Structure formats: structure tokens, C-alpha cells
Amino acid sequence: MxxxxxxxxxxxxPVDPAVAAAMQPFLLDRFGNPHSQHRPGWEAEAAVDNARAQIARLLNMLPEALVFTSGATEATNLALKGVLTAPGQARRRIVTVATEHSCVLDTAEYLRELGAELTVLGVDADGLIDLDAAAAAIGDDVAIVSVMAVNNEIGVIQPVAEVAALAKRAGAVMHCDAAQAFAKIPVDVDALGVDLLSLSGHKAYGPKGIGALYVRPGTRLAPQMHGGGQEGGGLRSGTLAPMLCVGFGKAAEVAAAxxxxxxxxxxxxxxxxxxxxxxxxxxxxxxxxxxxxxxxxxxxxxxxxxxxxxxxxxxxxxxxxxxxxxxxxxxxxxxxxxxxxxxxxxxxxxxxxxxxxxxxxxxxxxxxxxxxxxxxxxx
The missing domain is CATH 3.90.1150.10 (Aspartate Aminotransferase, domain 1)
Known part of the structure; x- marks a missing residue:
């Protein structure tokens, strides 16, 4: 058939052939742990660092602001839970949109069950949010605002930069799920004004099982996975897979061109x-x-x-x-x-x-x- x-x-x-070719050596020959202190480990670490830089160039960000995760779902969980449970966090309200991916809505609902307040903005018949309604909802009690860039079901592009300006005015953290936008439309973290940005490799001609969270310097997050503290100065624990990181980075490099x-x-x-x-x-x-x-x-x-x-x-x-x-x-x-x-x-x-x-x-x-x-x- x-x-x-x-x-x-x-x-x-599909995985881009250039991505698959870049990944292949790390499946068999270059198998070192990127956190080990010897030559195979250093070589793997260098490959991970290069991948981080490739992604950073596409997003106009500092490489060290990128935290590798298992995907956009983990990145989003780290963003929302990390902000709400950060030391000294006094704000308890989350503002998001009814058309967000389930990883945002379900995480926000989980936090609501733990005591957070949740405001879900509606959309019009075209799937777009009303900026006046967003402005009315984003007050000085809001901890985090989460609005996706490109919707995964209907392809609509939300006015993220405008919402980010509202969040900034209220002193709230701005998160954006950019899984469907990354490597498809221009995404510049400074132009958008976001503090946190979730990414996925396999939506961008890269491998599955790898994603990342952009964390603007100064944004306070509490780790959600504990252990070796390998990523982000202890923000995310777990041994990285160089093969997946390399594929993700190559996908960003190809997309840039x-x-x-x-x-x-x-x-x-x-x-x-x-x-x-x-x-x-x-x-x-x-x-x-x-x-x-x-x-x-x-x-x-x-x-x-x-x-x-x-x-x-x-x-x-x-x-x-x-x-x-x-x-x-x-x-x-x-x-x-x-x-x-x-x-x-x-x-x-x-x-x-x-x-x-x-x-x-x-x-x-x-x-x-x-x-x-x-x-x-x-x-």
C-alpha cells in the first residue's frame, strides 16, 4: 500500500536531511556525556554549545539564556510552574487564552487547583484576542501572561508583542509558546518583548524529544526537576542528549537560511x-x-x-x-x-x-x- x-x-x-546528517555521528562515534570532564565529554559539550548558539542566532538572544528541555511541553511547564513557585512570588494570577495548547491550559488549571487564580481570555470568530480585553485583565496581581505565537490548530498569529507590552506595564512575566512559530516566521525575543519562550525541535524539521525554554536574564524561576542541575545554572536537571541538541541546532541553522x-x-x-x-x-x-x-x-x-x-x-x-x-x-x-x-x-x-x-x-x-x-x- x-x-x-x-x-x-x-x-x-519530517526531519530535514541536513539535520539527520548532522546528528548521525553522535549516535555511534561521538557518544560522550556532555557533562563529563574528559575529552569525549568536552567534545560533546562543544557540540551542545554550538547547537545552543545556532538556536540563539535565529531568535536574537544570548546562548546562555537557552535551557534545553525534552520538548515544548516541559518548557511550558517549567515556565508557568517556575514563575508561580519562584521564591518571593507574591502574585497568584495567570492570564492566558482559550485557544492555547493543552500544555498551557492544563498546567494553568493544575496551578489553579493549587491556589492560583486563572483568567482565560476569549477570542473572536477569527481566533484573535481582543487587546482591550487583555489590557483589562492584566493587572498588578498577575504573575504570568501566556499567549502562543502561532496556533497549532488554526494557524492564527496572535499579537504577542502588544500583549507583552501590557504585561510589562503591569510588572508581569510574559511567556509565549512558540512551538509552531519557531523556524517558520521571524521570532525575535527582544522585538516580541517576551521573558519566556517555549520551543520544540520536531515542529521545525528537527528531531523529537528535544525542546528549549528561553529565559530572559533576571526572570525568576523555580526548578521543576531536581538532580544534577545540568542546565541553566541548576534550573533543569538531566543529562542532555548531544545528538538531539545537535539536530535541533542544525534545524535552526537551516531555517535561518x-x-x-x-x-x-x-x-x-x-x-x-x-x-x-x-x-x-x-x-x-x-x-x-x-x-x-x-x-x-x-x-x-x-x-x-x-x-x-x-x-x-x-x-x-x-x-x-x-x-x-x-x-x-x-x-x-x-x-x-x-x-x-x-x-x-x-x-x-x-x-x-x-x-x-x-x-x-x-x-x-x-x-x-x-x-x-x-x-x-x-x-
């Missing part, structure tokens, strides 16, 4: 995909304030479960991989005001660096056929 056309880039991206070309490519495929659709649909999320490698479509009057079953030649999803695996409806689409029936009739289609125009043409033809098979007439 032929492999399906892969259009689920928000769940994970391809940022404009990748953006132009996905925009071309976006235009091609929409032009090829000839069945009724509506777009979930803003048509303009977005990353164009994400297309979340609602097909009214269609049985979503049957649609997915009929699209076995495509690797697409009904939403975030973590939620889809549990059979949960999309909280993001619910926040946009979609009733369950329309949310269940929605597809998330994602493409990127290695997607071809021919794959988009074939995929849209399959979607047209699958929708028409349910008695829906052409648009």
Missing part, C-alpha cells in the same frame, strides 16, 4: 489548495493573521468521522494530535464559536518545506471526492 500524502505538519515535520523561501513556498501552496477546492467550505481562523502552512476547513453537512475514514490516502487530522488521540472535540474550534457538529466536520491540513504542488493537487482532489461522496454538491 502506498504511503499517504503527508499533510499533518502541525503534528510533526530558508525562512523567506519556506514562507513563499507555503503561501504558494495555500493559494493552490484553495483554488482547487470545488465543494462548499468555510475557513476556521483568520484569513490574514496566520501562518499559511496551516489550513483548517469546515465542510458543512459532512460527517467528519466518515470524511476522515474516506481520506485514508491523506495524513490529515481533525485537530491537535494530543486531543485527537483521546477523541476529544477541539477546544480551539469551540472557542471560535463553532458548534460540535461543525467542529466535527472540520479538517486540519498542514504542509511545509517538503510538500510539492502535485501533492496538494492530488490531496484537494481526494477531499473534493470525499465531500461529494456524502451528497454535497460542488460549490
Amino acid at each position: 502506498a504511503a499517504p500524502i503527508y499533510l499533518d505538519y502541525q503534528a510533526t515535520t 530558508r525562512l523567506d523561501a519556506d514562507a513563499a513556498h507555503v503561501r504558494e501552496l495555500w493559494d493552490r489548495a484553495l483554488a482547487a477546492l470545488d465543494v462548499p467550505y468555510s475557513l476556521n481562523g483568520s484569513a490574514t493573521a496566520r501562518w499559511h502552512g496551516n489550513l483548517n476547513l469546515c465542510f458543512p453537512s459532512v460527517d467528519g468521522a466518515r470524511l476522515l475514514a474516506d481520506l485514508r490516502g491523506l495524513a490529515v487530522s481533525a485537530g491537535a494530535a494530543c486531543a485527537s488521540a483521546k477523541g476529544k472535540p477541539s477546544h480551539v474550534l469551540a472557542a471560535l464559536g463553532l458548534p460540535d457538529a461543525l467542529a466535527k466536520a472540520s479538517l486540519r491540513i498542514g504542509w511545509g518545506r517538503f510538500t510539492t504542488a502535485d501533492e496538494i493537487d492530488r490531496a484537494m482532489a481526494m477531499i473534493n471526492d470525499a465531500v461529494r461522496a456524502q451528497g454535497v454538491r460542488a460549490a
